[in-house]
Amino acid sequence: MKKIKVMSVFGTRPEAIKMCPLVKELEKHPEIENVVCLTGQHKEMLQQVIDIFGTKVKYNLEIMRPRQTLTTITTSVLEKIEPILQEEKPNLVLVHGDTSTSFVAALAAFYQQIPVGHVEAGLRTFDKYSPFPEEMNRCLTGRIAELHFAPTENNRTNLANENVTKNVFVTGNTVIDAFQTTVKPDYQYKDEDVRNIDFTGKRCILMTAHRRENLGQPLENICHAVKRIVEDYPDIEVVYPVHMNPVVRDTATAILGHLDRVHLIKPLDVEDMHNLMSRSFLVMTDSGGLQEEAPACGVPVLVLRTETERPEAVEAGTVKVVGVDENVIYENAKLLLEDKDAYEQMAKAVNPYGDGHASERIAKIIIDWGNK
DSSP states (O other): OEEEEOOOOOOOEHHHHHHHHHHHHHTTTTEEEEEEEEOOOOHHHHHHHHHTTOOOSEEEOOOOOTTTTTHHHHEEEEHHHHHHHHOOOOEEEETTOOOOOHHHHHHHHHHHTOOOEESSSOOSOOOOSSTTHHHHHHHHHHHOOOOOEEHHHHHHHHHHHTTTTTEEEEEEOOHHHHHHHHHOTTTTOOHHHHHHHOOOOOOEEEEEEOOOGGGGGGHHHHHHHHHHHHOOTTTTTEEOOOSSSHHHHHHHHHHHHHHTTTTEEEEHHHHHHHHHTTTTTTEEEEOSSHHHHHHHTTTTEEEOSOOOOHHHHHHHEEEEETTTTTHHHHHOOOOOOOHHHHHHHHOOOHOOOOOOOOOHHHHHHHHHTTTT
């Protein structure tokens, strides 16, 4: 039996969280030869995830440079991945979602006439500049891809509206699969700062904010809203793993750094993050991934953006888009902190992103496709 050679290419921490469960699943199938290529768009944060899932990596392009730009990421990946694709000659290149790594890896595969499988296909905000550059990355990847693994029916509809109807499969989201590896009832945090927070009798708000379009005034508004929440509710502890970007760090430190119950900590690894999320009262975030992950733990999410490419969560009631206005953010948080019914309604809503078996479905589809 001829093996199907699948090369998974990813380069950032969020991609790794969603691709490692899939790689783990592909490894179980003797009919698949598995090759993992990292671009290294993230470095330390990416390696943590690889270690936790025990993922075997064959190639690392190590493209990360100080002050890298979209142009340098794009050209580095294109140039460095070409000889690898030529040598390995995979039957399928798998990419994930909407990063520059994904788009450029898909483009490089196309140049070698190698079919591409797009995991987490069909997410759209319909605004090419928001989120930037992610919206255009995923649209372009979708034009190149041969196999489209859409997390939800809604994503399938988005693709159909762009005349992409062949080889589109609704699989659920692989991030839910990741929780089977990461979340444990008796989990001990590795991060000392989190370990030292006294959560007894307190409600924890997990916060993340780092998107390009939120830098500047929007991020200042978000931080001011959080400051008011902490000042008005003595039982609230806020944990904010702050992104490495100095612009984010400076803003967060200036507005929140002096508050006792706000913990500005370094980014957490995926195990610490998932376990912290599962024990939190509320998540406030501008991250895409957390909008899918937190509902799996029954934790409401306030989205600190003006739009989302995950409308299923809004429709299901697990997340609410509150924008970047200080008063609106504060009032929405206040409602959940004070109104038990409003809180329960969000916490108990059914997570629209699947049942934790997305990777199994994708592996089966790849095997069926490869045997045709």
